[in-house]
Amino acid sequence: MATVTISQVKKVYGSTQVIHGVDVDISDGEFCVLVGPSGCGKSTLLRMIAGLEEISAGTISIGRRVVNGVPPKERDIAMVFQNYALYPHMKVRENMAFALTLAKRPKEEIDQRVNDAAQILGLDPYLDRYPRQLSGGQRQRVAMGRAIVRKPQVFLFDEPLSNLDAKLRVAMRTEIKALHQRLKTTAVYVTHDQIEAMTMADRIVVMRDGRVEQIGEPLDLYDHPDNIFVAGFIGSPGMNMMKGVIRAGRIDLGDGVSVGIDRAAGASEKLAEGRAVVFGIRPEHLMVRDGGDSMKGKVVVIEPTGADTQVLCRVGHSDIILVSHDRIEAHAGDDISLQPDLTHAHIFDEATGESLRS
DSSP: OOOOOEEEEEETTTEEEEEEEEEEEEOOOOOEEEEEEEEEEHHHHHHHHHHHHEEEEEHHHHHHOOOSSSSSGGEEEEOOTTOOOOOOTTTTHHHHHHHHHHOOOHHHHHHHHHHHHHHTTTTTTTTOOOOEEEEEEEEHHHHHHHHHHOOOOOEESSSSTSOOOOHHHHHHHHHHHHHHHHHEEEEEEEEEEHHHHHHSSSSEEEEETTTEEEOHHHHHHHHSBBBHHHOOOOOOOOEEEEEEEEEEEEEETTTTTTEOTTTSOOOOGGGGGTTTTEEEOOGGEEOOSSTTTTTEEEEEEEEOOSOOOOEEEEEEEEEEEEEESOOOOOOOTTEEEEEEOOGEEEEETTTTTOOOOO
8 A cells, every 4th residue: 555645746738738736645545536527637647647648747656656757567556447448358367367467476376366356346257258248347347356456556546437327336336435445555536426526535636627626525525615616516416506796794696685694604804795706505405494594486397306306496596406305395487485504505706716714
């Protein structure tokens, strides 16, 4: 096991800079997830850790060794790819043993490591099959088994579940998390799926346009986003955002709608009269209720999902979503009163997008 230290790392393709001085410290044994929209640079950063992309500036260290000029095969890492990258002409056993065979390890050691990994991953019945004879989930297990047998210092995962169907993705992310808890090896995992990030990570690195927006534990990012981007990206459905202006100690949301300001939501000295802000509230922190701070709106769509009911409403000039565990008796076009739990509200500066919390 080892730490991974990314220090002021940049990546330039020609005249285009795609990674802008990223700093990330990943602890020994940590499961760190790099998450962000397509094109944000997360896979490029992972490939630089692996040695598959050159580093334009900065340093990457694995353990205490700077690996900028170290070839991939000498970095003591193992990578699991999105497309499995299995050799179609080799059986499962041979695919899993390939790196050890190249390293000319003793046959007894290779067999032992392959058998141990197969037992961990439930691949014993498939060792003598070819990849074409396996399902997508089984192929992904083989790819992970090939990584496990090497006993690397660091596992690197590049969107390994994106080719699987929704139900299998849920099962596989549970398996990967359980595998990490068993092996306790440092892992860096790239995904664009924030649900994967929330459920699997010890810490999340949120990226946008080649920069780190925020680093933290999943619930910390969910409860205390630093800016509008993180607030909207982390959480499903995303946080409701409503533009407003500070007036007389309240937030005027337009069309006669306003809400109060809770002390926890924003620092009072930052909420000057007339300041343009964005009021954020998560869907589960809205209740269908009349009250002093209730917002009047109209129902647009009701989506019952069984355990929850999602309601899309038009409030002021904004469309917002309510998620309730209760069954809501309402129809499109009905008037509705929504009361936000202001202790969980967020206030952002409209110009910069930065949080104004105290």
